[in-house]
Amino acid sequence: MNEEKKELIEKLNNLVDIADYMKNSYFFSPPRNPEARKSYEERYSTELIKWEESGNSYSARYTTECRGRCVYAWGRYRKNGEKTNLKAIKYSLKRLEEDYKKNDDI
DSSP: OHHHHHHHHHHHHHHHHHHHHHTTGGGOOOOSSHHHHHHHHHHTOOOOEEEEETTEEEEEEEEEEEETTEEEEEEEEEETTEEOOHHHHHHHHHHHHHHHHHHHHO
């Protein structure tokens, strides 16, 4: 259970880091060749992450695409099936980290 929670926390931290980095992606220049574009998209995208915390169910995914001369990036975040924002995901992550540390100390 603790290993699963640790892995979830790592995935969510990665998603938050990517979202913070890519928030100005509209102004980024994409790589020129197709292999580099694909690598760039994979590096700055995440798989769908689902978890439950404090009686709520969450899901999050971050997608990055290179089209033409632009880089597009967006996150899709849900709490109990309703759209939410990155702030709610960050709060859930903070609670997960606190709970993990508390249970790890015992």
